[in-house]
Amino acid sequence: MVSKIKTWIGVFLLLALASCGEYGKIYKSKDTNAKYKLANELYNKKDFSRAVPLYEQLRDAYRNNIDSLEDVYLRTAYSYFYMKDYEYASMFFKDFTDNFSRSPRMIECAYMALYCDVLFVGQPDLDQSRTADVIEALQTFINYYPDSEYVAKCNQHIDELRAKRHAKAYAQVMQYFEMDEFKAASAAAVIAIKSYPDIPQKESLEYIAYKAQFLYAMNSIESKRIERLEKAQSLLEDYFYVNQLSGEHAKDAKDTKEKIQKEITKLKSII
Secondary structure (H helix, E strand, O other), X not given: OOOOOOHHHHHHHHHHHHOOOHHHHHHHOOOHHHHHHHHHXXXXXXXXXXXHHHHHHHHXXXXXXXXXXXXXXXXXXXXXXXXXXXXXXXXXXXXXXXXXXXXXXXXXXXXXXXXXXXXXXOOOOOOOOOHHHHHHHHHHHHHHOOOOOXXXXXXXXHHHHHHHHHXXXXXXXXHHHHOOOHHHHHXXXXXHHHHOOOOOOHHHHHHHHHHHHHHHHHXXXXXXXXXXXXXXHHXXXXXXXXXXXXXOOHHHHHHHHHHHHHHHHHHHHHO
8 A cells, every 4th residue: 555645745734734724623633434524525626635635544544444445545546636646646546456456446447547657657858768668558458458448548548658759769869860960860760760660750760860870971080981881871771672762862862872882982992
């Protein structure tokens, strides 16, 4: 079970306990029925930040009352969810599935835990290191519960998360390229293509792979230029193999191939 709540909840408790209102009195009392009633009233009024501290107390009070404890866990999880604290909401939804595996709402909570993880992953410009784990967990859910009403949503989440990973990888390549970090741009483009063979920007990445390597080679000292041009030539052949002459950058690829051959010929004659 989740043992701690966030620091801001603790700060709120200090403020609540300092008050002389009904909330403070009930919070400090040992009347679990009053706490439960008030917590649910606050929950129904969408006053989740005040409901949570009461539910936190009730988790300990209801350790031997499974039905009430189940409800407390469920409402706590949804409270965090509605407050958009997806990290903590996920923790409580997962805790629910661990502690109430026979509950008719177990599958719902298993999905909600994953949905919170999806929301917590963030936008394409943020770190996507957790995305692969979330995608794998969503696929595992689909495999375990293929007839669940949540399967379609899980597939949608997977598509959205993959799109985020694609966007992140492509943005990184473009950043290197636009900063004239040609060696890094070419390497990152090759890695992105291998990592995400279904990436929508694949043709553009194949272009950057050879083009950035070509520019890197041309900016190198003569003693290293031939080797680096030959690598660019190899990447060009990969581009032509996949796109033939119909790719968006086919004309540039053809022109670059001629430049590479001309430069290699020139260098071999003087080195």
